[in-house]
Amino acid sequence: MDGLVLYLTKSPAQTQPDEQKDPLLPELHAVLQASDVQLSCVDGVDRAMQLLQQAHAPLLLCLLAPDLDSPLAGARKLFPLAPLCHWILLSNEPEPQPPSPLNRFSQHLSVLPRHSLAPLPELLHKARLRYRHEQAIGRINNQLQQSGGNSAQALQRYTQSVDFLRHLFDTANEAMLATAVNGCIVRWNRAAEHLFDLEPSELSNQCICDIAGDEWQRRMPEVLEQMAQPQHAQLRLELRCRLGNGRDCVLEVKLAQICNNQSALMGLSFFISDISARKQAETELLKLNEQLQQLSFQDGLTGIANRRHFDFALERAWHEARRQKQSLALVMFDLDYFKEYNDRLGHQAGDECLRRVAAGLNSQLHRSTDLLARYGGEEFVLLLPNSGSREAVQLVQNCLAALYNLDLPHPASNIAPSVTLSAGIAAMVPDTELPHSLLAAADSQLYRAKAAGRNGYCAEGPELNH
Numbered sequence: 001m002d003g004l005v006l007y008l009t010k011s012p013a014q015t016q017p018d019e020q021k022d023p024l025l026p027e028l029h030a031v032l033q034a035s036d037v038q039l040s041c042v043d044g045v046d047r048a049m050q051l052l053q054q055a056h057a058p059l060l061l062c063l064l065a066p067d068l069d070s071p072l073a074g075a076r077k078l079f080p081l082a083p084l085c086h087w088i089l090l091s092n093e094p095e096p097q098p099p100s101p102l103n104r105f106s107q108h109l110s111v112l113p114r115h116s117l118a119p120l121p122e123l124l125h126k127a128r129l130r131y132r133h134e135q136a137i138g139r140i141n142n143q144l145q146q147s148g149g150n151s152a153q154a155l156q157r158y159t160q161s162v163d164f165l166r167h168l169f170d171t172a173n174e175a176m177l178a179t180a181v182n183g184c185i186v187r188w189n190r191a192a193e194h195l196f197d198l199e200p201s202e203l204s205n206q207c208i209c210d211i212a213g214d215e216w217q218r219r220m221p222e223v224l225e226q227m228a229q230p231q232h233a234q235l236r237l238e239l240r241c242r243l244g245n246g247r248d249c250v251l252e253v254k255l256a257q258i259c260n261n262q263s264a265l266m267g268l269s270f271f272i273s274d275i276s277a278r279k280q281a282e283t284e285l286l287k288l289n290e291q292l293q294q295l296s297f298q299d300g301l302t303g304i305a306n307r308r309h310f311d312f313a314l315e316r317a318w319h320e321a322r323r324q325k326q327s328l329a330l331v332m333f334d335l336d337y338f339k340e341y342n343d344r345l346g347h348q349a350g351d352e353c354l355r356r357v358a359a360g361l362n363s364q365l366h367r368s369t370d371l372l373a374r375y376g377g378e379e380f381v382l383l384l385p386n387s388g389s390r391e392a393v394q395l396v397q398n399c400l401a402a403l404y405n406l407d408l409p410h411p412a413s414n415i416a417p418s419v420t421l422s423a424g425i426a427a428m429v430p431d432t433e434l435p436h437s438l439l440a441a442a443d444s445q446l447y448r449a450k451a452a453g454r455n456g457y458c459a460e461g462p463e464l465n466h
């Protein structure tokens with residue numbers, strides 16, 4: 001007998017089901033007779049709890065009689081004592097409603113009409129299976145815990161053995177070699193054979209310097225020499241190598257001294273990994289970053305420096321000029337009647353014009369420190385470190401001549417048949433923190449040039465030649 005079925009009722013205690021009292025009991029008895037379970041009839045939850053605490057068999061089914069005042073409250077009390085039990089609420093209704101899914105018992109609670117106990121054997125069968133399954137799992141867990149304890153001890157013993165260290169050495173992914181102080185290889189693992197693509201006979205007693213070409217072969221003698229010094233207990237390096245199979249790669253090499261108990265140097269250990277893929281990814285990332293930086297500093301339309309690039313360059317040049325007490329010159333260019341150009345020839349022609357003007361101006365710069373940038377719309381700026389207004393004026397004259405030679409037709413201009421520029425030039429030896437004053441000076445000179453009729457320049461600043 002491995003189970004107990006409880007019939008929980010409100011009626012006075014019955015040690016044996018009282019067939020006189022409840023006409024359902026004979027039928028219940030008959031249904032359960034075939035299943036090898038004990039049927040107990042108890043009144044009240046407290047007595048049921050007592051019975052469960054003393055019972056030797058687990059409670060598989062609990063039938064809650066319809067006369068109970070609050071059957072689910074009772075079930076809740078019993079639940080901790082019989083977590084695997086299936087609860088059955090007997091109802092006087094001919095077609096009772098199933099339990100609400102919101103009820104936390106709903107998974108293991110059925111509602112049956114009193115007059116039909118047909119589903120009982122099936123419910124009992126399932127409850128029994130569940131109980132046996134839980135028991136089996138408990139047993140397996142116990143065994144696992146026990147054997148786990150034993151195997152942990154065995155493992156601990158094993159980790160202290162030479163076999164274990166040999167196993168680690170042989171199965172490591174990293175190539176490992178041990179050499180004498182002069183580099184003669186005395187031991188290696190399979191990963192080393194694999195990495196260098198060499199047979200055991202090609203490693204045994206060979207000099208470590210000769211197992212790979214290129215930087216490896218060139219630098220290894222000097223590395224061995226270093227590692228023979230007492231202060232070089234460890235070393236890490238990256239070496240470009242050509243391996244036996246002709247493959248080029250980058251190897252990360254970690255070396256350590258092998259010393260005996262008296263701290264006397266006996267040999268060297270090498271831990272080697274192929275980091276070619278990582279190195280290549282790093283190089284590509286670096287290149288991408290450079291490209292990205294270049295793009296973020298470049299004007300998309302004209303390909304010259306953009307405003308952001310100019311702002312950085314101006315700040316840097318300003319501080320440098322201030323430190324060196326040198327003059328810094330700035331030119332602001334603005335196309336004349338460009339709105340009319342766009343209106344007459346179209347925006348695309350306007351774009352092309354901006355590109356050609358930018359290229360024309362840029363072609364006049366010959367010092368690597370000079371910078372032409374698109375400041376915005378149809379405005380360009382020219383930054384000329386270590387220049388006074390005389391040099392700036394000279395350069396602007398060259399730029400205007402270059403633009404004249406480009407001869408870009410401007411049918412809507414009031415002042416010339418081709419595209420023209422106005423320029424404002426300012427130069428100063430910085431004496432303040434920020435370069436606003438230089439920008440403002442160039443801008444006001446540009447304003448003057450526009451007011452003076454366009455297609456020309458105005459300038460201010462030291463070394464003025466105008």
Ligand SMILES: Nc1nc2c(ncn2[C@@H]2O[C@H](COP(=O)(O)OP(=O)(O)OP(=O)(O)O)[C@@H](O)[C@H]2O)c(=O)[nH]1
Nearest residue numbers: 334335336337338339340342347348350351377378
């Ligand atoms: N095609 C094109 N036009 C641009 C671009 N950026 C700004 N513009 C145009 O440049 C024109 C500038 O007009 P304004 O500021 O009135 O200057 P302007 O017509 O050159 O007159 P002045 O400077 O007084 O000679 C505007 O029509 C803008 O739409 C661009 O990237 N492409």
